[in-house]
Amino acid sequence: MNIDIILDQIFLLPEHSKSVLKNLISEVEFPKDSIIIKAGKVERTIYFIKKGIVRAFVPQENQDLTFWFGKEGDVVLPMKSYVDNHQNYENIQLLEDCVLYQLKIDDLRQLFETDINIANWGRKLAEKELVKTEELFISRQFRTASQRYEELLTKQPEIIQRVQLGYIASYLGITQVSLSRIRSEI
Known part of the structure; x- marks a missing residue:
């Protein structure tokens, strides 16, 4: 940029x-x-x-x-x-x-x-x-972890594509297992 x-x-x-x-x-x-x-x-x-x-x-x-x-x-x-x-x-x-x-x-x-x-x-x-x-x-x-993940998807979708899941889980304040569960529900 x-x-x-x-x-x-x-x-x-x-x-x-x-x-x-x-x-x-x-x-x-x-x-x-x-x-x-x-x-x-x-x-x-x-x-x-x-x-x-x-x-x-x-x-x-x-x-x-x-x-x-x-x-x-x-x-x-x-x-x-x-x-x-x-x-x-x-x-x-x-x-x-x-x-x-x-x-x-x-x-x-x-x-x-x-x-x-x-x-x-x-x-x-x-x-x-x-x-x-x-x-x-x-x-x-x-907000719940699910709501924060959905907000991340909406406002910064490139983060989901470019950042490893462990860092995203940490950002959301949850484990990678919980993040996987949230992702499968969405």
Whole structure:
């Protein structure tokens, strides 16, 4: 996905501001299974997914807990580092070979001080991520695993096709056996 489309999905910037922002963004490639954001670290980079799919997970004693998937056009934002310059609690793992756009958080913060349009873009980025988090929380609290699976089928069908069932089961908060049962019922 083109960086212009990704940036515009967040907030429409005047061309000059967008050009300044794009000058700080570079394209990088990582192989499948790379961990690009690590729990317990203050992360310095935001990523935008050009090509590929990723998952966010928290390491647990017996099994990792997957709580988010990102695909083309999505932002990989270490929120605690972005907002408060604190250590993250999540890992981000690439589930496919990925092409990403990267932006250094410190460079973005400097632009916030000099360009109100980019500062507003950064605010909208945080707001949109907050809404996604709220939707995820509400889904986890008030929907059954079957309802969450159906929602995933409806809103992100490519996840079902591109992500292994173990990660999907973890995301839904169920075992693979339960996921198989849900899939056979649908």
